[in-house]
Amino acid sequence: MSNIDLSVTIASLKLRNPIMLASGTVGYGNEIAEFIDLNKIGAIVTKSLSLKPRKGNAPQRITETPAGMLNAIGLANVGVEVFLKEKIPFLKKYDVPLICNIAASSVEEYVECTRMLNEEETIKAFEINVSCPNVKDGGLQFGNNLTAVGKVTEKVRAVTNKPLIIKLSPNVSYIHEFAQVVKDSGGDAVSAINTLVGTAFNIFTRRPKIQNVFAGLSGPAIKPIALAKVLEIHQKVDIPIIGIGGIMNWKDVVEFIIVGASAVQIGTLNFIDPTAPIKILKDLENYCKQMKINSVSELTGSYII
Amino acid sequence: MSNIDLSVTIASLKLRNPIMLASGTVGYGNEIAEFIDLNKIGAIVTKSLSLKPRKGNAPQRITETPAGMLNAIGLANVGVEVFLKEKIPFLKKYDVPLICNIAASSVEEYVECTRMLNEEETIKAFEINVSCPNVKDGGLQFGNNLTAVGKVTEKVRAVTNKPLIIKLSPNVSYIHEFAQVVKDSGGDAVSAINTLVGTAFNIFTRRPKIQNVFAGLSGPAIKPIALAKVLEIHQKVDIPIIGIGGIMNWKDVVEFIIVGASAVQIGTLNFIDPTAPIKILKDLENYCKQMKINSVSELTGSYII
Amino acid sequence: MLIVNSPVKEIKEIQKDIFLQKIYSPVIAKQIKPGQFLNIRVSETVSPLLRRPFSICDVDGDYIFLMFNIFGEGTKILSHKHIDDTVDILGPLGNGFNLTNDFDTAIIVAGGLGSAPFPFLTRLLKDKFDIYSFVGGRSKNDVITYNLLNVQTATDDGSLGFNGNVVQLFEKNLPSFKSKKIKVFGCGPNAMLRALKEVCIAHNINCEVSTECAMACGFGICQGCPIEATEQSDKYLLVCKDGPVFNVKDVII
């Protein structure tokens, strides 16, 4: 056993380490559990759940781009009810904090989902996805609109005492304004960032490579942007930040923490190397040893500018 | 000689082909002329010029990121006067349309620069950089503010009859709103996109890799984002678009044209392969032949969605 | 499912532009079944970023074989590997062909690189079943008959074998199997699989096809690879997890 303290705290949420698995990149945990011991992970965030099951977009849903990928899954998910009945039992077997990510097309639906999930004690926190660019009736207008983000935060806050994390859209000029609204409306933390709006076309058919036309860009390509968003929030708003975007290895994790993240989420990397989250933990510990850092939480926002 | 018509028209600006060299990536043409015949290029855009010479930021100004690079040059440039006296004579020797890119920290400075350059007949058009994220007193507030962009466009329009192109910031939620304002304020075309705000930190020193902390992300990493911005403008606003962002080869050029660009600019690629613009021209012609397209301008916005 | 770094031991161009890569990977070789696939990371860099899916082409002792052409960056890098360079393999993935069904004659219908999964299938079936292979391509160079048995070929341009597509060739030959309990195994472009499905359903023939689509993870966590099911319509099946092999009755191709 090592004597480095990797644990972190986000509002009242205590995690054994800062490595979380990002929404939409681990399903409900079943498949990735074949590669890693979920009990070693900081937290797992579910695929965005909506009130009713969603079939998602027709194919093609994904394509690769330079150092990144575009996706427009269309929030395919089993819906809150099936999740509670069929997915929670598997997750109950593990001692890993479960964070439910919720996506909806109206404030009422966000509130209703939260209410239905709130009783389930396995769920340790909520992450509200106001920023999915692929759902036409929801998504964009919420995430890029200060008033809407404030309202969702406030109304969801009213129905749960569990830690409330708002996952922010990067497709805005000044993300710290959104973090400020979240704070002012009773949110406990923000996740930054969700995917950036992008597209790709086949030059021979002249058709979009993704059936939905517009899609979300993730992967290492977006890391510099994500880091800038986290730093911007950290410099301007006093709220815990979960850093997300293009993490490929432990160095990226440290970089996010230095610019202000209390914890991080690993997304696209899970597709490439599902064992990476565990490897990163070891390397993170080694880094702390080498740098003589006793507790990883000391690193948060420790940049020297 | 081939019978493919590569020429394109942007407002009253006629170019022999759609391949332009982007501002800040070819200086004032001198160095790149050692690699390519400038007379074959569609147009050359100068490094952003300001009223007075600017020394630019202290090192370090650039760093590489996954499939991209960050730069914060800080608009180092010789200033309008020296440009006219010392740089124009070299450019006069070529039969390549010269577009002057202007950056300023106030509406007055934009107007003054334009006025000073307007008489010089070698200059065929202006590209107004409202979106450079690296200048603290100018830059961001202009490019991300609809009113400011409208005002700059209107005031500069008043002092020149040459084609007026506004180079838009991608760091906004809905770039088409800015294109609309440009159109409504008398601008002739928009360039999309400038760099995205990003950062990178050294995890051992905890210091920013770029002295200016925040920097502009360019290169293939941003291509999907740039394509989405061009498409968004093309779908919503009837204005010529110059597509920019991450072009690495002829396929990328075609992709930009299909989603709505009348011409494109090549930026970061010039650093990697200064001969690429010429190679791309040949390949573009071959593509047109193969696809039985007589005039490349037919391709603009020819997507099938 | 496991992830192993395995050394390349041989790369052969078995015919123009078609490569066969031999990889030493005993654990994978032991577990994998025909019709399953591997998701391969061809480079340690971010370019290409995602793994690339490849059918298991054949297995021989501790060695596995991939068959591919140079399609884009990933396959280009793969084709340029030197001996003892490694590839990072995630697999075995997917369900593979169902070989427990009641049949005595296996019929392979393959178009272009759709031949890839069949050398392994042929190896496993050849001692117990009759096997007939119908193999097609646009032109002579696209027809891959490597390690297949009782082959008849078809080309769209007539440069080799039957002048027409491989499904037409198969249908033409159907009468000769009248007395057999046949099962068809298909792989190739979607248009071909659609045609094959039609023929098999019309003639009430048991038919499984290996489908293809863009993939990120390959094991069910990204939801990137949907395919429409024939029956239940409130959710898509996943090519990587529920397939890539489907009975033609179960999916809309």
Add this chain to the structure above:
Amino acid sequence: MLIVNSPVKEIKEIQKDIFLQKIYSPVIAKQIKPGQFLNIRVSETVSPLLRRPFSICDVDGDYIFLMFNIFGEGTKILSHKHIDDTVDILGPLGNGFNLTNDFDTAIIVAGGLGSAPFPFLTRLLKDKFDIYSFVGGRSKNDVITYNLLNVQTATDDGSLGFNGNVVQLFEKNLPSFKSKKIKVFGCGPNAMLRALKEVCIAHNINCEVSTECAMACGFGICQGCPIEATEQSDKYLLVCKDGPVFNVKDVII
């Protein structure tokens, strides 16, 4: 300045972790001068995206040599090249050392990989001048004396030669050059170059150093490589174009 695709002909690990790469590139070999550099694209993919600058280490007939250690992704890829793999070279770049000055004794002061440009300089000067080389590193393994003449070494940890840094060693030896017209050629980490500048200016010694900084283009179009000039202060010099070799009097290191 030209761009040429040139084949790697040999890769040697001349000492632990230090590679010498021999490349067949007749046109570059003919044009390039000591102190100039090449900007090399190590991969056709976007990873790494930018070229990587390397000093010309040596030239022998039609062959050029690079010296490097594995620092990051680019140098890793470079070190893994196989014989006859090509590298894409842009060069020659920069100004090189000024060898027309009035001196009879050349003194090389190099720290770590700062030794890279000096085998070539030594080759060109050795028949006409006296050459003395002071070579340092943190530890024994970091001291690179390859193809240098009259070498004295220094290490910070005392594991080889003089116990201290190479500039101290050079200063200690200065008295022995009293009767000579010396010129110092320096290359190494910035801290070392600063110290060297101080010593040379204090003793009024003519000294040129090869500087290093992050670069994108390498030929003056990106403005990515500024260095502060001593004199005029309204503009930066560019390391790639105005350097990389500067007289220590002219720049603030």
